[in-house]
Amino acid sequence: GENVEQHPSTLSVQEGDSAVIKCTYSDSASNYFPWYKQELGKGPQLIIDIRSNVGEKKDQRIAVTLNKTAKHFSLHITETQPEDSAVYFCAATSNFGNEKLTFGTGTRLTIIP
C-alpha cells in the first residue's frame, strides 16, 4: 500500500518568512495530493490540493509543487502570518477514493511574531 513520509515534524519560522513542508510517497500510481491544516482544537481542513497532471498550483500565499519522477510534493507558505500556526498534513491517493487516502504524520508549524 501507499506510504507517505512528511518532514519536518516541527518547523518554526519568523513572521513574514517562508515555510516549506515536504512529503514523499511510495505508490507511483498516486495521482491526487491534498494538504490539510489543523488548528488547535479543530478538525483538519483542506487548504489546497494538486493532481498528477499539474506540476504546481497556487492559491494566494500558499502553493504546492509536485515532482512525479521523484515522488515528492511540497507545501510552500510565503509571507507567513501568526494565523498560519497549525499542524499541516499531506496525503496521497491513487484512485480518488477517500478511503484510500494515506496521510503523512503531520508538521507542527509555529510562526514567531
Next chain:
Amino acid sequence: NAGVTQTPKFRVLKTGQSMTLLCAQDMNHEYMYWYRQDPGMGLRLIHYSVGEGTTAKGEVPDGYNVSRLKKQNFLLGLESAAPSQTSVYFCASSYSLDRAGANVLTFGAGSRLTVL
C-alpha cells in the same frame, strides 16, 4: 449549517468498558469516515461507509465496530476498551465520487478518548 458534529468531545473509560461515539452531518454527504489521530502517526482510517446501511474496514479496524443506520449518522463503537485505544477520534464526510468536490473531506472537531 453545523457541518460535522461529534459527541462526546471528551470521555474517560476504564479498560473493558464499552462506549459509542456519534457523528452527525447535515451536508447530505454519501460517504462518512472514522479516523484516529495519534502523536507521530498522522490520521489513520478505522472504518468508513459509502452509504446508508453499508460499512467497510479501513487501515486499523480491530477493536472497533460501526453502524450507519441513517445517512446523516455514523456511529463508532468500542465493545471492550483498551489503553491502546486512547486517542483523538475524528469523523469526516464527503460526497460520493461522482459528485464535484468528492475528494474534499469535512472533518468534525474531534473526540478525545482516554482509556485507563
